[in-house]
Amino acid sequence: MLEWGYGESSMTVEQAITDISALPPSDQLRIVQAIWDRLPDGIGTELTDSQRAELDRRWAEYKAKPSTALSEEEFRERIRVARGR
Structure with missing residues (x-):
């Protein structure tokens, strides 16, 4: 299980996904775009x-x-x- 936290609280990736899934689709897309923009160049784009x-x-x-x-x-x-x- 992956966890991260700030201060005394922590959240698992599964919890974050559950929370994000409850948001409207437009907000979910904004989050996806923000995460994608922060990834290093080329990651996840290699073809098999x-x-x-x-x-x-x-x-x-x-x-x-x-x-x-x-x-x-x-x-x-x-x-x-x-x-x-």
């Missing part, structure tokens, strides 16, 4: 070999037949429909 291979496969597929690609608007519409909105 399988992720790199999948990106290469998708790029080759697109290059072979660009007409299969969706515009951003088409992509967002598909997501909206899939979510039932």
Whole structure:
């Protein structure tokens, strides 16, 4: 269990996540952005070999037949429909 504290009180990561989860989504996003901005450059952005291979496969597929690609608007519409909105 991970703990940190200030003075006499401490909080586990699980408690922090529970507390943050109770906030409105806009506040949760602000917290995520603040944490992300404080991380060292490059951390968490490295690709695994399988992720790199999948990106290469998708790029080759697109290059072979660009007409299969969706515009951003088409992509967002598909997501909206899939979510039932």
